[in-house]
Every structure is written in C-alpha cells, then in structure tokens.
Amino acid sequence: MKSEKVNLIEKSKKSYRVARPKQTGFSSPATHYTEPRIDLNDALIENPSATFYVRVSDDSFSEFDIFEKDVLIIDKSLTPKNNQLAVITQEGAFQIIKIKSDSKEEIQLWGVITYIIKSTL
Amino acid sequence: MIALVDCNSFYASCEQVFRPDLEGKPVVVLSNNDGCVIAANKEAKALAHIPMFQPVFKIKQILAENNVTCFSSNYTLYADLSQRVMDTLREFSPLVEEYSIDESFVDLSHYNPSEWHAIAHKIKDTVHKNTGIPVGVGVAKTKSLSKMANKFAKKVAANNGVYVVDSEEKRKFLLESARVKDIWGIGRKHTIRVENTGAKTALDFANTEVAWVRKELTVVGERLWRELNNLPCLEMVHLPKAKKGIGTAKSFGRKLTDYGLIVEATSFYVAEVADLLRQQDSAAGCIEVFLQTNSFSNSDNQYSNKIIITLDTPTNSTIKLTKEALIGLKKIYKPGYRYKKVGVNLFHLIPENEVQMSLFHEEHKSESAALTKVMDALNSKFGKNKVKLATVGNREKEWALVKEHRSPRFTTQWDELLTIGKKIL
Numbered sequence: 001m002k003s004e005k006v007n008l009i010e011k012s013k014k015s016y017r018v019a020r021p022k023q024t025g026f027s028s029p030a031t032h033y034t035e036p037r038i039d040l041n042d043a044l045i046e047n048p049s050a051t052f053y054v055r056v057s058d059d060s061f062s063e064f065d066i067f068e069k070d071v072l073i074i075d076k077s078l079t080p081k082n083n084q085l086a087v088i089t090q091e092g093a094f095q096i097i098k099i100k101s102d103s104k105e106e107i108q109l110w111g112v113i114t115y116i117i118k119s120t121l
Numbered sequence: 122m123i124a125l126v127d128c129n130s131f132y133a134s135c136e137q138v139f140r141p142d143l144e145g146k147p148v149v150v151l152s153n154n155d156g157c158v159i160a161a162n163k164e165a166k167a168l169a170h171i172p173m174f175q176p177v178f179k180i181k182q183i184l185a186e187n188n189v190t191c192f193s194s195n196y197t198l199y200a201d202l203s204q205r206v207m208d209t210l211r212e213f214s215p216l217v218e219e220y221s222i223d224e225s226f227v228d229l230s231h232y233n234p235s236e237w238h239a240i241a242h243k244i245k246d247t248v249h250k251n252t253g254i255p256v257g258v259g260v261a262k263t264k265s266l267s268k269m270a271n272k273f274a275k276k277v278a279a280n281n282g283v284y285v286v287d288s289e290e291k292r293k294f295l296l297e298s299a300r301v302k303d304i305w306g307i308g309r310k311h312t313i314r315v316e317n318t319g320a321k322t323a324l325d326f327a328n329t330e331v332a333w334v335r336k337e338l339t340v341v342g343e344r345l346w347r348e349l350n351n352l353p354c355l356e357m358v359h360l361p362k363a364k365k366g367i368g369t370a371k372s373f374g375r376k377l378t379d380y381g382l383i384v385e386a387t388s389f390y391v392a393e394v395a396d397l398l399r400q401q402d403s404a405a406g407c408i409e410v411f412l413q414t415n416s417f418s419n420s421d422n423q424y425s426n427k428i429i430i431t432l433d434t435p436t437n438s439t440i441k442l443t444k445e446a447l448i449g450l451k452k453i454y455k456p457g458y459r460y461k462k463v464g465v466n467l468f469h470l471i472p473e474n475e476v477q478m479s480l481f482h483e484e485h486k487s488e489s490a491a492l493t494k495v496m497d498a499l500n501s502k503f504g505k506n507k508v509k510l511a512t513v514g515n516r517e518k519e520w521a522l523v524k525e526h527r528s529p530r531f532t533t534q535w536d537e538l539l540t541i542g543k544k545i546l
Contacts, residue, residue, distance in 0.1 A: 047251070048208070049204070049205040049206075049208035049252065050205070050209070050250075050251035050252065052531070052539070053532075053535075053538050054538060054539045054540070054541050055538040055540045056542055057540040057541065057543075058542040058543055060542050060543045061541075061542075068542070071538070072541070076251050076253065077247075077250060077251040087541065089141035089144075092141050092142035092144065093141065094539075094541045095541075110253075
C-alpha cells in the first residue's frame with residue numbers, strides 16, 4: 001500500500017460522498033456539490049507529526065491570557081519569532097514564555113504555541 | 122546511497138520527551154506485566170550493573186539505590202512517536218523502509234554526493250526537533266554498511282551521531298573498527314568459521330577471497346561480503362510485507378484458576394488478532410490456542426498445552442475464530458492449576474480475496490462479514506472494544522496486565538494530555 005504513494009502526489013483521503021439511502025426517486029440537486037465538512041485539523045495543524053497538545057492545569061500563565069483547562073496546540077517544528085509564545089523546559093519543568101529576540105538568555109525550547117483552545121462556557 | 126536512521130534508546134527517549142525532569146537521569150522501561158527491563162537510556166546503561174532482560178524482582182534494589190525511574194511499557198505512545206519519526210523522514214525521501222519500530226532505511230540516491238553529509242545532519246536535527254526523539258544516522262552505499270555506519274556514528278562521540286561512508290578510506294576505517302561478530306546479520310557459527318582463518322576485523326572478512334566465502338558461508342555469507350564491499354545486494358523494501366502469522370500471548374495480571382476468566386481473556390486476544398488480520402486484508406486457515414502455568418515457580422504444579430485447529434475455510438471473522446478458539450481451549454484446559462498465560466496464534470494466512478470455499482461449506486459469510494464490518498466501524502468511531510462479543514465479558518481488570526508505572530498516552534487520548542502549570546493535575 002505504502003509504495004504506491006511513492007512519487008505520487010497524495011490525494012485527499014477524505015470521502016466526498018454523502019451517505020444516502022439507496023432509494024429511487026429524484027436525486028438531490030446538490031449531488032455534485034457536496035464537500036466534506038470543515039475540519040479543524042486543516043486550519044490549525046500545519047505539521048501533524050510535530051504537533052502536540054498540552055492542557056493547562058492552573059492560572060499560573062494568566063499574564064499570557066492562558067488559563068486553567070485551556071488546551072495549547074504546540075508545533076515543535078517551528079523556530080519561534082519575537083513575541084511568540086513558546087513552551088520551554090527550565091530546571092526540569094515546563095514553562096511558558098514570550099520570546100524576546102533581543103534576549104541574551106539561553107532557553108531550552110520544547111515547542112512554539114500556535115493556538116490556544118478555550119472553552120467559553 | 123542509503124541512510125539508516127536509528128532512534129537512541131527509543132522507548133526511554135519517548136518517555137523523556139514528556140519528562141524534562143528526567144534529563145540526564147537513568148530511565149528504564151519494563152516489559153508487559155512489569156516483568157523485566159526491556160529498554161534503558163544511556164545513563165541507565167552506564168550503571169553497568171543493570172542487566173538487560175533481567176526479571177525486575179531480582180534487580181529492584183539496584184534500581185532503587187540508583188534512583189532509576191521505571192516505566193511500564195506504553196506501546197500506544199511508542200507507536201505514535203515512531204509514526205511521527207517515520208513521517209518526518211518522508212520529508213527527506215519518497216522511499217522510506219520502516220525496518221522496525223525505531224529504525225528506518227531512507228533512500229538518499231536523489232541527493233548529490235556533496236550534499237550527503239549535510240542531509241544526514243539535517244535528518245538528525247529535524248527528527249530531534251520535531252519529535253523530541255534523538256537519532257543516529259549512518260549513510261553508505263549498501264544497507265549492511267549503513268547499519269554499521271550507524272553503530273559507529275553512535276559509538277564514537279566525535280562523529281556527533283552521523284557517519285557517512287562516502288570514500289574508500291572511510292569504508293575501510295569503519296570496517297577496521299568493527300570485529301567480525303559485529304557485522305550486521307552474521308551468525309555465531311559463521312563468525313567462528315571466519316575467525317578461524319585469522320580474520321579479526323570486518324575489513325579482514327571483506328578482503329577474504331569471495332570463492333572461500335561462497336564455499337564456506339554459502340550465498341548468505343557472500344551477500345554480506347558483497348554488501349561490505351560496496352556492492353548492494355539488499356534492496357529497499359517499500360511494501361510492508363503482509364505477516365505470515367499473527368499472534369498474541371500475554372501473562373495474566375495474577376494467576377488464574379477460574380475457567381470463565383480464561384475464556385474471557387482468550388476471547389479478548391482472538392478479537393485483537395482478528396482485527397489485525399482484517400487490517401491487512403488476510404484470512405487465517407489455522408488457529409492455535411495455548412495455555413500455561415508459571416514455569417519459573419517452584420511451588421506451583423506445572424501444566425501447559427496447546428492445540429492447533431484447522432478451519433474448514435480460512436476466515437477473519439472474530440465470531441468464527443472465537444468459536445473455534447474456545448472449542449480448542451475447552452479441550453486443553455485442566456482444572457486445578459494456576460494459569461499464568463494464554464495465547465492465540467493465527468497461521469496459514471492468505472489474502473482475503475483468495476479464500477476458497479470448501480465443498481461442504483455452508484455459506485454464512487455475508488452475514489458474519491457484515492456484522493464484523495459494523496463492529497469494526499463502531500469500534501473505530503467510539504474506541505477500542507466498545508462493541509465486543511459477550512464471551513469477552515467485562516472483567517478485564519481481573520486478568521489484565523499489571524502496568525503500574527505506565528505513563529499517560531499523551532498523544533492519543535484527550536484525557537491523558539501532558540499538563541503544564543505550577544500544580545500537577
């Protein structure tokens with residue numbers, strides 16, 4: 001199975017077919033216009049093999065508007081730019097910082113935060 | 122050119138991605154049921170007195186005295202990180218052969234010789250950055266050489282995890298540093314035969330007369346000899362081979378005497394292997410069931426038995442396979458023993474669409490196949506084992522493996538995500 005992908009441009013695996021009963025009668029006028037529903041993965045995940053999810057357990061990072069129960073989407077493949085939020089490790093613990101490109105301080109980057117998922121309820 | 126990319130102490134590295142507090146500290150991973158040590162990071166290996174594959178109860182004290190962190194094996198996590206590593210490698214080449222969970226051959230023939238070194242380093246750095254898993258990279262013209270280059274890359278610190286055999290000098294240097302027994306794929310008997318000629322290093326072997334090699338070590342040895350002499354004999358395999366046999370056998374969490382529980386465990390394993398069978402579109406012609414007590418125990422009465430059942434018609438239906446397996450189990454089960462392990466193996470696998478009906482076979486296939494399909498669809502939507510045969514029961518806790526120190530499945534379960542904050546959830 002895998003070898004067939006070699007040298008081929010990979011097509012979307014998504015099914016464009018809408019399940020409908022096998023009944024006779026008039027076919028839907030929308031038959032040729034169906035599309036798959038919006039999938040958050042398309043918009044939020046650039047690099048799936050480098051993307052990790054992390055849940056925030058308290059309000060320690062409120063200065064970045066990150067609060068308890070928020071879920072961070074983290075892309076480890078990115079190199080952070082000025083003012084971007086990143087997860088780093090410091091003395092064996094995870095921390096969230098805002099990257100300052102003029103900072104001389106050495107950091108141990110874990111990944112760049114690309115999105116923050118919050119519940120508004 | 123072929124690169125062999127090999128993850129450094131893979132299982133331990135997977136655990137450490139999510140545990141920065143363990144950086145630089147010894148970590149080991151235990152087998153199913155926390156029985157023995159199956160993986161150790163370099164810090165744990167440096168404590169030379171931790172023997173691999175030793176039962177944990179024998180070395181518990183050593184582990185405790187050295188503050189070694191122990192993890193139960195978390196194969197869900199390892200499989201996902203392995204997939205991430207492989208996917209990252211595909212960014213570099215259209216041809217990647219997944220050799221094992223932590224090793225891949227990557228075809229680099231589309232790069233210029235001047236790029237080889239830089240690409241090898243880039244692969245190493247990118248995999249580490251994107252997945253958190255450290256890897257070593259060996260590059261050479263043949264698979265056998267790249268495998269040895271990989272080992273050499275890791276062994277000599279100055280190589281920085283990368284060794285590229287891009288010249289005759291480097292090939293000789295590599296082979297000279299390896300002993301005959303370190304040649305990839307050479308057996309013990311062949312090693313002795315080669316060493317008896319006075320050869321000490323892999324280079325000595327590569328310089329042996331090919332006629333002698335063919336005569337003494339057959340074609341297998343000649344293939345190795347050619348590979349070490351830069352003549353590729355092992356092709357890149359890009360089709361994952363359908364397995365010839367599928368099986369599972371795990372120890373129970375505790376010794377079982379109750380027949381009912383053993384039936385449930387057996388049914389559970391049949392469902393597991395039948396699922397694998399369907400995933401590769403095969404059907405099995407034979408099913409084996411075996412049952413055993415703990416052979417390490419001196420106090421228990423010992424009994425073990427197995428039965429192989431040939432099916433009328435090869436099948437991959439969980440229902441049919443379970444039925445047959447339980448008939449077999451009934452025949453080999455003897456009351457009065459404390460059982461440690463039950464296992465199920467499927468043999469004579471053939472492609473599903475090549476199944477031939479036997480002459481006297483009553484055809485119920487379509488019903489059973491439709492039902493199986495629905496069950497598979499429900500389970501893939503709502504989670505493993507949500508819909509199961511009643512024989513599987515719901516007492517899994519009473520026989521399932523002990524995994525006391527398993528880390529969360531960080532990358533596959535919403536309720537087991539890594540958490541960040543001052544207080545740990």
